Amino acid sequence: MAEAQRSFQDSQNGEKLAEDLKKFLAMAVEMGADDAKIIGREDIIIDERIVARCYSPRCSYYNTNLHCPPHSWSAEETRHIVDKYQKGIFILLKVPPEEMADPDYDNPDKHKIPGAMKMYRLVAAIQSAAFYDGYANALAFAGGPACKRVFCAKVECSGLTPKGCRMGQKVNFTMHGVGMDPIAMASRAGWKVYPIGKKTKPEEIPYGVEMGLVLVQ
Numbered sequence: 001m002a003e004a005q006r007s008f009q010d011s012q013n014g015e016k017l018a019e020d021l022k023k024f025l026a027m028a029v030e031m032g033a034d035d036a037k038i039i040g041r042e043d044i045i046i047d048e049r050i051v052a053r054c055y056s057p058r059c060s061y062y063n064t065n066l067h068c069p070p071h072s073w074s075a076e077e078t079r080h081i082v083d084k085y086q087k088g089i090f091i092l093l094k095v096p097p098e099e100m101a102d103p104d105y106d107n108p109d110k111h112k113i114p115g116a117m118k119m120y121r122l123v124a125a126i127q128s129a130a131f132y133d134g135y136a137n138a139l140a141f142a143g144g145p146a147c148k149r150v151f152c153a154k155v156e157c158s159g160l161t162p163k164g165c166r167m168g169q170k171v172n173f174t175m176h177g178v179g180m181d182p183i184a185m186a187s188r189a190g191w192k193v194y195p196i197g198k199k200t201k202p203e204e205i206p207y208g209v210e211m212g213l214v215l216v217q
Ligand code: SF4
Pocket: 064, 065, 066, 067, 147, 148, 151, 152, 156, 157, 158, 159, 160, 164, 165, 166, 167, 168, 171
């Protein structure tokens, strides 16, 4: 017999939180994550310097979509929001070096980024599962690049118009776009992240990384 639907009140008391976090962690791995960790609010590192880098040197996605600065939350706003949560799932996805180390990275006709798309989908799926388990405020953050590059590279952002984001619940802020420091958080989680830029040769790095976060309660 199928498990009865829980109410929000059934989950608010926190009795099932530990069990549910393990379930969401397993879900991340089943969906293809290379690792996932249950983390506490204290493990979420927020640093104004992360958002500062969107402004200078100016990222090409700055002010192009709803989920990037200056439209996303400031580091200070993020700190206030994260402070309301106790626990979340931090997710690691390794991607082939070629996906990230490519001079045509920003050209959707020449370069595909399936790992980035996968992380957007993965965190949205866990956010949705948590909601239906009664965690009304479950909140997901994707990894790298801007949603504009992943979903809307050839069209204008509808999220900045009265129509709203055409991707609806499938898209969330990125961690770095709201001032979280995924690299510092990876260090705490015991994960290695390699610097990748236009000068990087794929054969010089073992893998690229996408990281995502779902705050559960
Ligand atoms: S419409 Fe596209 S670019 Fe704009 S917020 Fe939604 S996914 Fe991002």
